[in-house]
Amino acid sequence: MRDFKVAVIGAGPAGVYVSDILLRQIEAKRDALGLGENATAYIDLFEKLPVPFGLVRYGVAPDHPAIKYIIGALEKTLNNPQIRLLADVEFGRDIYLDDIRARYDAVIFATGAIDDRPLTIPGSDAKDVYGAAKFVEWYDGYPTASPHWPLEARTVAVLGGGNVAMDVSRLLARYPQDLLHTDIPNNVYDGLEANKAEDIHVFVRRDVTHAKFSVQELRELETLPGVEIVTYDDDFAPETLTQEHLAQASEDKLTRQMVDELLAVREMSVKMMAEHVDFEGNPARRRFYLHFNANPVEIITSDDGHVQAVRIEKTTTTPQGAMSGTGEFSDIPVQAVYHAIGYKPAEVAGIPYDEAAYTLDNQGGRIAGMPFVYVTGWAKRGPVGLIGSTKSDALETVENILEDWAHSAEHGRVATQTELDIVQLLEERGVKPLDYAAWQKVDAYERAMGARVEREHIKVIDENQLRSIARGE
Incomplete structure (x- = not known):
């Protein structure tokens, strides 16, 4: 049986943690869940900004450098060959739910919260x-x-x-x-x-x-x-x-x-x-x-x-x-x-929203009425808890994903067009995703800028400049 293909929308801590935990839990529980001895997953991690890390990069006060060291741990996860970063790709603008559900066996929204x-x-x-x-x-x-x-x-x-x-x-x-x-x-x-x-x-x-x-x-x-x-x-x-x-x-x-x-x-x-x-x-x-x-x-x-x-x-x-x-x-x-x-976590096109709870409508990370569509992080539980709380939150979502896979007729392999690469579709739409190597170019540039004035690094804020650096232009 073929491998699982998973799409994660949002490359902040919630998206990276859920990706890491999903791969680890498949390795640990494949036999108990009846997924087969060779079952594994490949994850495409979509991010609307040109760079990853969401809340850690753009939601933590600059005088909290210790918290930003979390980026180092997140980078190790992104460097996993089973995870592919596709940054500068926005859900609802560049790709849509039907595109993803046709190509992936599960989709996990980790879209966070950026509105007051x-x-x-x-x-x-x-x-x-x-x-x-x-x-x-x-x-x-x-x-x-x-x-x-x-x-x-x-x-x-x-x-x-x-x-x-x-x-x-x-x-x-x-x-x-x-x-x-x-x-x-x-x-x-x-x-x-x-x-x-x-x-x-x-x-x-x-x-x-x-x-x-x-x-x-x-x-x-x-x-x-x-x-x-x-x-x-x-x-x-x-x-x-x-x-x-x-x-x-x-x-x-x-x-x-x-x-x-x-x-x-x-x-x-x-x-x-x-x-x-x-x-x-x-x-x-x-x-x-x-x-x-x-x-x-x-x-x-x-x-x-x-x-x-x-x-x-x-x-x-x-x-x-x-x-x-x-x-x-x-x-x-x-x-x-x-x-x-x-x-207030933002609403997501095509996904039911719970106005009272300020979350995507879900039970334990399962989106209401949408098989094999899930949510984690603030979009799941609301904007409460510290960054570390996102790990336990992701574990619950992952456990429910594995349970659904194990009990489905196809053992969770439900996508019909897994042979089609989403990158080809994006290119047809004029979208050029930025990968992990592109992020490394941005990081190296920011550190070099900082070194000139004896600082660790200086953050680039212009999105077009970020894209240019990421592409080596």
Whole structure:
């Protein structure tokens, strides 16, 4: 019997992990599943951008270089001869579901999430209100992002209590010279150099024990040069942060670690506020305000539509996380608002979408009503969890794929045109895919550019330049 042919749409961590795990699980379970002793799979990994790695390359803040080392592990997977990278090929534009299902025994969508969930409070459509996703695209050099970002506001509000909110606010507070050890694009360095922000306010709707920051994010906050951290007595008072809240938080190890780190931030900030200094005792030129139990309910604008303030309602939070408003409001003057309230996985042409869950409609990775069509990553479970969570997520999808293959009449070999190479079809449509060797050319170029100025590498942001480098032009 012939080998399996699999298409994976999206070459970010989710797509690469699911490809690697599928090959490994076939090797480990072929006998138990009755797939035959020679059963294996060949995977075509499609990516709409000219380069792979999605979230790791274009969704991780540049001052998180340790996370970007994940690219090294992903590259080892892409170097597998059973996996073929086909970058610069967009599903729904260059290829379609019928093209793929005719040529592949299974298709797995790993399309991630690049859109913001909508902010629905009054004033959210005002000028100077930005979704975090677009700002992240700018500072990470996403190929279709604008090369310029307006950083004129001196006082900025960031709405959200998770890691993206922390990334956005930290980048607004950072001085660009502290990022020269990273892959920050040159245009982003220049933009941050001109940043006029002096006060960054982060508003978290619930209490300290129900924030969603990681410990690593908080530790990076603690070491921001030239930045004073401002906290508020009420947020850490015994009547707000009760023993019941702390006991509930202690039931989850990661939550307790996060709370302990926030308490360390509070202790540091008391000294900082007394002396107006940063973590090293140097004069602070910027201030980073952490507000808890603070629910943004309205963005107040001027007659010409610009942001003037954020209206905040003070809230209370039970130890179990139930939030309620107190009816006590205050207006915080700001000139720009960034909302980081979650990502929304994009809809995919021809694939059912669950509007309530913000995912492709699926059960355990199986797309509803579509045999041998699957999903993994954020498009499957929603934009929650860290990059490492994608591995366990992919394993569930792979287990269901193998089960379906083992119980199908053809043992999963269902494609009717496997002898036809998708590359030939793409060429007929004027599409020239970029392979793993093309990515290696881009990587070598970026590292060479960095070496000229004693940096590890400098990211190329123009998509046409990426294509030119990848093709050796």
